[in-house]
Amino acid sequence: MIVHHIPVCPFSQRLEILLALKGKRDAVEFRVVDITRPREPEHLAKTGGSTALPVLETDDGVVLRESMVLLQFLEDSFPEPAIAEREPVRRAIENMFASMEGGFVSAGYRLVMNQDRGRREALHAKLDAQYAALDAFLVRYAPDRTFLFEDFGWAEAVYTSMFQRFWFLDYYEDYDIPNALARVRRYRDACVAHPAAQQVTREEIVKLYYDYAKNAGNGALVEGRARSSFVFEPHWSKRPWPPRDKYGVSATDAELGLS
Numbered sequence: 570m571i572v573h574h575i576p577v578c579p580f581s582q583r584l585e586i587l588l589a590l591k592g593k594r595d596a597v598e599f600r601v602v603d604i605t606r607p608r609e610p611e612h613l614a615k616t617g618g619s620t621a622l623p624v625l626e627t628d629d630g631v632v633l634r635e636s637m638v639l640l641q642f643l644e645d646s647f648p649e650p651a652i653a654e655r656e657p658v659r660r661a662i663e664n665m666f667a668s669m670e671g672g673f674v675s676a677g678y679r680l681v682m683n684q685d686r687g688r689r690e691a692l693h694a695k696l697d698a699q700y701a702a703l704d705a706f707l708v709r710y711a712p713d714r715t716f717l718f719e720d721f722g723w724a725e726a727v728y729t730s731m732f733q734r735f736w737f738l739d740y741y742e743d744y745d746i747p748n749a750l751a752r753v754r755r756y757r758d759a760c761v762a763h764p765a766a767q768q769v770t771r772e773e774i775v776k777l778y779y780d781y782a783k784n785a786g787n788g789a790l791v792e793g794r795a796r797s798s799f800v801f802e803p804h805w806s807k808r809p810w811p812p813r814d815k816y817g818v819s820a821t822d823a824e825l826g827l828s
């Protein structure tokens with residue numbers, strides 16, 4: 570089977586993490602799509618016009634999308650070792666926790682893309698509330714463990730790539746989880762350090778997501794710029810660190826090492 574993906578996309582990374590946990594990373598071919606270019610007509614024909622990634626093509630040519638659906642599909646396709654909980658109550662707890670990801674992801678992306686200093690405090694508070702909900706859940710169901718259950722598993726495959734993307738909040742927003750939310754801080758720290766989740770680095774995220782910090786998502790161009798921070802060349806490791814002040818400064822292609 571084939572997964573069409575953007576290497577730095579957190580939704581695709583969920584699949585890579587699950588496969589790494591199963592020792593099956595090589596059972597799926599990952600094909601890279603350049604998000605800064607329009608999708609190829611053949612790609613759009615396959616997806617029925619949808620541009621969002623990841624997209625999975627089964628061996629029979631069926632096209633599937635939505636990362637949570639694809640996670641379950643991979644879990645079902647490669648059942649051993651199971652990563653999702655099998656006991657019904659534990660699986661339900663895991664699903665309740667995973668169902669909180671949508672609001673969490675939106676709050677983080679709204680904050681990184683915000684350009685209005687006046688809304689900053691309210692957006693920080695909204696993300697605090699999301700972390701508080703995760704914290705309360707972990708305190709209730711897993712007070713003495715590190716992860717939701719004994720090992721890094723399904724829930725962690727859902728959240729870890731987002732915790733790593735939110736390194737852009739630390740850099741561009743000076744945002745971190747409030748100290749009072751010690752349980753979810755401990756959870757986040759253990760998740761991002763896990764060996765199965767080392768597909769990206771903080772430096773890569775901060776540099777590639779500069780345009781998100783300027784409110785240009787998904788490979789769109791920031792006004793006055795000719796190149797997206799998501800281009801493959803020059804490689805991110807060769808570029809300077811972007812300015813942290815996203816409200817007062819708009820870096821040029823040259824300042825970002827893109828030209």
Ligand SMILES: N[C@@H](CCC(=O)N[C@@H](CS)C(=O)NCC(=O)O)C(=O)O
Nearest residue numbers: 578579580620621622623635636787
């Ligand atoms: N809900 C989708 C979100 C996927 C998504 O937003 N992917 C981004 C990349 S991180 C994307 O493909 N953006 C480009 C586009 O939508 O055209 C999922 O979970 O798979």
